[in-house]
Amino acid sequence: MLGSRMNWQRWTMMLPAILFFAVFALLPMIVAVYYSGLNWDGVSKATWVGLYNWTHAFVSGQAVHSLLLTLELMALCWILQNPISLVLGVFIAGKQRHRVVYGVIYFVPLLFSAVAIGITWSYILDPEFGLIDSLLQAVGIGNGTENWLGNPSLAMFVVACIIAWQFIPFNSLLYQSGAKQIPASLYEAAMLDGAGPLRSFFHVTLPQLKYTIITTTVLILTGTLTYFDLIYVVTNGGPGDSTEVLAMDMYKEAFTNLNIGAGSVIAVILAAAGLLLSILILKFTGFNRMESQMEGL
Amino acid sequence: MKKVGKAVFASVSVCSMMGLLVGCGSTATTVSSNASNSTAVSTSAKTQLTLWSVDSGVAEKADQKLVSEYNSANPNAPITAEFFESTPYLQKLQIAMGAGQAASIFMNWGGGRLETFVTPGKVVNLTSQLNGDPAWKDKFLPSVMKSVTFNGQVYGVPFGNMQPVNFFYNKALFKKYNLTPPQTWNQLLSDIQIFKSHGIIPISLGGKDNWPDLMYFEYLVERIGGRQPYEEVAAGKPNSWDNPVILKALQDMKLLVKDGAFEPGFSSVGSNDGSDAALFYSGKAAMWLMGSWGYGSIMTSDSSFIPKLGYFAFPQVTGGKGNPTDVAGNPSDFYSIPTSATPAQQKAAINFLKNYNLDSKNVQNLLSIGYVPAIQGIESQLKQSNEANYEMFYYNLAKNASYFQQSWDTALPAAEGNQLDTDLGKFMIGQLSTSQFVSNMDSYLNK
Numbered sequence: 001m002l003g004s005r006m007n008w009q010r011w012t013m014m015l016p017a018i019l020f021f022a023v024f025a026l027l028p029m030i031v032a033v034y035y036s037g038l039n040w041d042g043v044s045k046a047t048w049v050g051l052y053n054w055t056h057a058f059v060s061g062q063a064v065h066s067l068l069l070t071l072e073l074m075a076l077c078w079i080l081q082n083p084i085s086l087v088l089g090v091f092i093a094g095k096q097r098h099r100v101v102y103g104v105i106y107f108v109p110l111l112f113s114a115v116a117i118g119i120t121w122s123y124i125l126d127p128e129f130g131l132i133d134s135l136l137q138a139v140g141i142g143n144g145t146e147n148w149l150g151n152p153s154l155a156m157f158v159v160a161c162i163i164a165w166q167f168i169p170f171n172s173l174l175y176q177s178g179a180k181q182i183p184a185s186l187y188e189a190a191m192l193d194g195a196g197p198l199r200s201f202f203h204v205t206l207p208q209l210k211y212t213i214i215t216t217t218v219l220i221l222t223g224t225l226t227y228f229d230l231i232y233v234v235t236n237g238g239p240g241d242s243t244e245v246l247a248m249d250m251y252k253e254a255f256t257n258l259n260i261g262a263g264s265v266i267a268v269i270l271a272a273a274g275l276l277l278s279i280l281i282l283k284f285t286g287f288n289r290m291e292s293q294m295e296g297l
Numbered sequence: 298m299k300k301v302g303k304a305v306f307a308s309v310s311v312c313s314m315m316g317l318l319v320g321c322g323s324t325a326t327t328v329s330s331n332a333s334n335s336t337a338v339s340t341s342a343k344t345q346l347t348l349w350s351v352d353s354g355v356a357e358k359a360d361q362k363l364v365s366e367y368n369s370a371n372p373n374a375p376i377t378a379e380f381f382e383s384t385p386y387l388q389k390l391q392i393a394m395g396a397g398q399a400a401s402i403f404m405n406w407g408g409g410r411l412e413t414f415v416t417p418g419k420v421v422n423l424t425s426q427l428n429g430d431p432a433w434k435d436k437f438l439p440s441v442m443k444s445v446t447f448n449g450q451v452y453g454v455p456f457g458n459m460q461p462v463n464f465f466y467n468k469a470l471f472k473k474y475n476l477t478p479p480q481t482w483n484q485l486l487s488d489i490q491i492f493k494s495h496g497i498i499p500i501s502l503g504g505k506d507n508w509p510d511l512m513y514f515e516y517l518v519e520r521i522g523g524r525q526p527y528e529e530v531a532a533g534k535p536n537s538w539d540n541p542v543i544l545k546a547l548q549d550m551k552l553l554v555k556d557g558a559f560e561p562g563f564s565s566v567g568s569n570d571g572s573d574a575a576l577f578y579s580g581k582a583a584m585w586l587m588g589s590w591g592y593g594s595i596m597t598s599d600s601s602f603i604p605k606l607g608y609f610a611f612p613q614v615t616g617g618k619g620n621p622t623d624v625a626g627n628p629s630d631f632y633s634i635p636t637s638a639t640p641a642q643q644k645a646a647i648n649f650l651k652n653y654n655l656d657s658k659n660v661q662n663l664l665s666i667g668y669v670p671a672i673q674g675i676e677s678q679l680k681q682s683n684e685a686n687y688e689m690f691y692y693n694l695a696k697n698a699s700y701f702q703q704s705w706d707t708a709l710p711a712a713e714g715n716q717l718d719t720d721l722g723k724f725m726i727g728q729l730s731t732s733q734f735v736s737n738m739d740s741y742l743n744k
């Protein structure tokens with residue numbers, strides 16, 4: 001009797017969330033699947049073309065190209081952000097004086113909007129008037145005209161660096177709070193066993209931060225999968241299509257090339273990729289088992 | 298139970314993120330069903346109008362003057378003007394038109410893009426209004442009205458300036474190296490070498506936005522092969538992009554890139570944001586191929602450069618079929634009214650277009666910033682203007698042209714035009730070969 005009432009209460013409490021999820025997530029996804037079979041520019045009358053958009057996306061290679069670029073960006077973001085965030089986070093978690101001040105300074109980029117960051121960096125990276133080229137030239141590196149965002153082989157890396165600049169502070173914050181949770185007794189024990197600072201970092205701090213690393217990994221990978229605003233401002237998918245990741249490609253197909261059907265195909269691919277990614281991460285990291293790292297403490 | 302809960306949690310968190318993104322794509326239709334309701338609600342004693350334009354700087358100020366003049370005379374139907382960057386504006390307009398949410402007066406460039414809205418009945422037909430007032434109808438240059446006339450019906454009226462494309466050049470730099478404005482393509486190529494050898498960027502190009510590439514393309518195609526290649530493409534003739542003239546034009550563009558005619562990194566320099574203009578007026582680049590609005594943007598950014606500012610028509614190609622007096626560009630900016638506007642809004646909008654837009658005061662304001670509107674009989678006013686030299690130059694350029702080639706990206710249907718811009722951008726940095734470009738574009742002809 002009591003149990004069933006509890007159940008009823010649970011469902012009532014969940015109702016707003018379920019409704020929200022159905023209206024804003026499930027419904028648009030179903031609609032996107034329907035749109036992916038249309039030849040429609042958003043204004044004229046739509047015609048049903050079945051699987052044409054799907055076959056075209058793969059035959060033309062555009063969708064595969066964007067998918068690979070997205071994977072490249074995800075890898076770059078993880079490699080650039082995670083190690084630096086970890087070191088910074090552990091550093092500002094230290095009890096020494098003024099470390100909190102550093103924390104505040106590192107946190108600043110997180111307060112800016114992606115558009116402001118994008119515009120600022122595109123000025124800094126401008127090949128004609130930009131700060132970076134002038135500085136490099138002043139210290140004798142290069143001829144001062146390196147085209148950071150216009151060079152097809154450099155652009156993606158530069159974009160990943162800007163994203164890293166924006167999100168390292170947030171990840172550092174996670175690592176800082178993670179590192180602060182580690183009981184001092186573990187370090188004392190390590191010290192008694194003769195471990196130096198380096199060894200206690202690798203054998204105490206790092207294992208204790210396992211779930212923080214998983215959390216940041218999930219956030220970085222899923223966040224990068226749908227990353228759009230900064231790329232839109234900085235390169236608009238260019239030069240050519242060198243930074244046209246899935247989200248960018250979806251937007252361009254739907255709203256620049258006015259092919260809502262083709263854009264919806266990419267939207268569906270994106271949703272499927274996100275789902276797959278989260279299932280894989282949960283499965284392989286043991287995140288959902290929530291094992292403790294502090295047995296006996 | 299526990300396991301299910303976690304799986305649900307995981308899919309909820311990821312899907313809600315995906316859903317938000319996918320949701321962007323579907324706003325267009327969800328809004329469209331409400332369009333008629335919301336416009337009905339806003340109808341009160343006072344009619345509110347909005348106006349959308351991509352003008353900026355001094356042009357925006359001239360528009361604002363006109364709007365405030367109208368507003369003080371028509372307090373019951375005031376207009377709020379909103380200004381956008383041109384590339385995002387095209388997307389905004391497309392979505393808004395589909396959703397029945399466009400401004401009561403929206404700017405456009407006529408051509409195939411406007412026709413995309415006209416065909417499904419989204420734009421108010423102004424023909425009877427114009428015919429009912431011959432003074433209004435005969436005010437405009439007939440050659441320009443072609444862009445907004447479909448099946449003999451007129452769907453817009455010109456505002457702002459005519460926008461033929463020409464080369465701007467830095468007189469001081471040309472003088473320094475004893476050069477005169479090139480008359481032929483080969484002279485242009487040799488001037489490029491001379492500037493390059495002196496460490497000056499020969500031509501500034503806003504390649505990030507892609508459409509500046511199109512100016513070279515459409516002029517070269519016209520100079521080499523006349524108007525026929527465009528007419529075949531516009532008519533949708535199969536394989537008409539695979540035309541020797543188009544191939545030659547692409548090769549010539551590639552040659553410019555190879556010769557270093559443009560600044561290093563042109564593919565990350567914007568034109569919408571004024572970076573290409575900055576290279577030019579700061580003296581780093583010697584030439585700049587741009588529409589006539591380029592004069593206004595230089596006036597906005599650095600009016601002290603105006604005395605050094607020279608201009609010449611796009612050079613002729615020796616042996617080419619095109620008439621060297623032909624011009625390419627946007628015939629004019631146009632205002633149109635969407636059918637989603639309420640009858641009261643439409644009436645007020647027509648009042649604005651007929652009695653305020655391009656009235657004598659507005660024309661004077663435009664002339665003072667180097668803008669020549671597409672209207673008849675303003676030669677005498679032109680001569681008295683402060684910016685008479687450039688204004689006479691391009692008024693005559695447009696008026697004497699035996700053929701005004703409307704920019705391909707606005708003249709062709711929107712999807713084909715946008716693809717052209719994108720593909721030209723890729724072609725310029727070597728991501729598309731000539732044959733890939735041609736087969737890409739040919740695929741639009743069968744649609």
